[in-house]
Amino acid sequence: MIIDEVLAQAKKENRSVLTEIEAKQILFEAGINCTDTRLAPTKEKAVAIAEEIGYPVVLKVSSVDITHKSDAGGVKVNLKNKEEVENAFDEIMASCKKVQPNADIEGISVQGMAKPGLEIIMGMIKDDTFGPVVMFGLGGVLVEVLKDVSFRIVPIEKADAVEMTNEIQGKKLLEGYRGQPPADVAYLQDMLVKLSNFVHQTPQINEIDMNPLFAYEDGAVVVDARIILED
Amino acid sequence: MMDLFFKPRSVAVVGASSNPKKDGNIILQNIINSDFSGDIYPINPGADEVLGLKAYPSVKDVPGDVDLAVFIIPAKFCVDAMKACGEKGVKAVIIEAMGFAEVGGEGTELQRQIVEIAKEKNIRVIGPNCSGIVSRDITTSFFPFKDVPRGNAVLIGQSGLLAAGMSSDLVVNKSLAINKVCSIGNKCDVNENDLLEYFGDDPQTEVISMYLESIADGARFVPIAKRVAAKKPVIFLKGGRTEAGARAAQSHTGSMASDTKIVEAAIKQAGLIQAEDFTDIKDWAKVFSTQPIPKGNRVAIVTAAGSVGVVVSDICAEHGLEMPKLTDMTVERLKDVFPPNMPPANPVDLWYSIEKLGLVKTLETTLAAPLEDPDIDAAVLILAGMSYTMPVLDEKTVQKITAKYQKPVIICMLVGYNEYKNRIMEELGRDLPVFTSIRSGVLALSKLCKYGMQRNKNAG
Known part of the structure; x- marks a missing residue:
């Protein structure tokens, strides 16, 4: 069970806040439809995920230490191709490291971009x-x-x-x-x-x-x- | 188990006193004055006899079984009394003494010890800091009671003094046919959930009114209350509401929540009737306990003054009540008591007929006809505290008419002289719901209609 795994992992790391990726995994397993959201530790992986999910995509910094992702420059939306994803990846990393140098950043989450509703x-x-x-x-x-x-x-x-x-x-x-x-x-x-x-x-x-x-x-x-x- | 409180076969009053000014005397007298026919044991180490009954130094010294023990002794002696009950095998205790968790410190510790003994010895405890039970079968309140009715309404109150005061008001003034009143105080053991379940299954209980300052076990409360409310109306007043969301939440959801909103959600979810004030819990209990449950919300207004009808209509609309046109048949029946140039309508205007025929004859047509109308579910009758209304009291005209139709009627009395108004309150108010304001009357009726419609919906 993904739920048990995620909860066990959080407990092991002694944290009470789940990452967005973990949260969506859990909710998805509970039968709740979430945007496809996956972790990319590297730029190459980010592009690979984006190609799989299909453009446009959203990139968000994934770090339990960064609560306000947008304020840290950790969110880029409506990325339409490989080049935009690569640039966004670099920009997010640079900005977050600058704003919160001590934050533990596990990577960047690549998400399908939901149409407005x-x-x-x-x-x-x-x-x-x-x-x-x-x-x-x-x-x-x-x-x-x-x-x-x-x-x-x-x-x-x-x-x-x-x-x-x-x-x-x-x-x-x-x-x-x-x-x-x-x-x-x-x-x-x-x-x-x-x-x-x-x-x-x-x-x-x-x-x-x-x-x-x-x-x-x-x-x-x-x-x-x-x-x-x-x- | 709960029957031991409400239908014990024997009762001990720990702290029974010969001094008529003491609570221990009043409680014993109340038990004697009730229909209780089992053995009564006054417990008082300094007396051989209290109110003509043989007294014992401790519960342990009582020769027969003791089903229920009532404590009216200082808090510091209650722990020993509990221990004695444990040894004696008493399974139900009402602690009316104060000075427990409500005062904090040592009191909290005493209450903890009481709970510990209760758990160990399997004793159920009502209180402490309560006024116990008022009923025809047994009354353990420290307010004097006589002639408690065998009605169909039950009150559950957290506060001891309020429950005692309110129930003695209702009993002495005969204004509500109560069956039982139970004050649960600090609810160290027995709480609203236990009582709701008990009264939910009690065939004598048809209406439950409840006042709580706190909810003991919210997760159990919602399903229990929902089950009971599906069977009988439960009117609920929750004190201590606050907008402050005093919670250290990290989420957006948490910042939206407040105690008030969550309590309101629980009330809706359980299908309870939410009261705002103490008068609501007794006024609405009066309406629910005396009036049939209507199928809809279509109301006829019957009034001597046309302008009153206009305001009543507005207030009805504000509370979700409809005022349909009367059917042709009803209009035809009313023609004779209306002036030739004025067609009968809803509100039904009475002045012309009252002058011609007097109020008794007038109501026999003007109240009966709308109640027979298939498009009408309920009626609001406006009466004045005037001498011309008195024959209606003498002949019980309104009671007779309303008894014929399975439709609710509430009465509002706006103007008049105290002499007559008091008679209306006393005499008509005993049998039917009489209000001194349109707003409170219409509000109560709207709760009844809403309940009826919900019940209809649930029944499919």
């Missing part, structure tokens, strides 16, 4: 009273300002997931606002149930962010993920 946030935290709870909300600035999110206590059923997506004030955006296509809400509800089932069975996990997650007319994909383990 409606930005969603899903996540999980542990509440002192109720234990694990899952969250659903619309991503982006609105979620930060209005905190327009819904929660349910784990484990949830499909009916709870339906209530979660219905409860948010920005519900109209899910239904397709001003000519935008509607989001595949049933798929999102399914993802919430999968997330709940997963955390219910995996008590070692303390917090999960799937942010952003792009929702489409048909399906959805996790673009960035973060998992924090129990101390």
